[in-house]
Amino acid sequence: MYVRLDGDRIAEATFWAGGCLSTMACGDMLTTMARGKTLAEAAAITPEEVIAALDGLPLNSHHCAELSVETLREAIAGRMG
Numbered sequence: 001m002y003v004r005l006d007g008d009r010i011a012e013a014t015f016w017a018g019g020c021l022s023t024m025a026c027g028d029m030l031t032t033m034a035r036g037k038t039l040a041e042a043a044a045i046t047p048e049e050v051i052a053a054l055d056g057l058p059l060n061s062h063h064c065a066e067l068s069v070e071t072l073r074e075a076i077a078g079r080m081g
Contacts, residue, residue: 001013001014001015001030001031001074003042003076008038009036010034010035010036010037010038010039010042012035013030013031013072015028020064022058022061022064025064026050026057026068027071029050029053030045030065030072031072033045033049039076039080042072042076043072046069047065047066047068047069048065050068050069051065
């Protein structure tokens with residue numbers, strides 16, 4: 001995941017992934033959810049919020065939301081220093 005800032009807000013968030021449809025859906029939804037938020041607000045997004053925003057995921061795909069959120073948090077940590 002990559003984040004571009006405008007001041008203290010995420011102006012753009014993108015991702016590159018190879019994986020299943022659930023992985024792609026979670027990455028897409030999470031980058032959409034992160035745009036316009038501060039780094040702290042985006043880091044506070046939970047896997048459960050991503051799943052809810054997608055109107056659910058199969059139980060065996062919940063790890064995709066967890067991995068997406070963890071990856072965004074790592075990208076944010078990289079931007080914070």
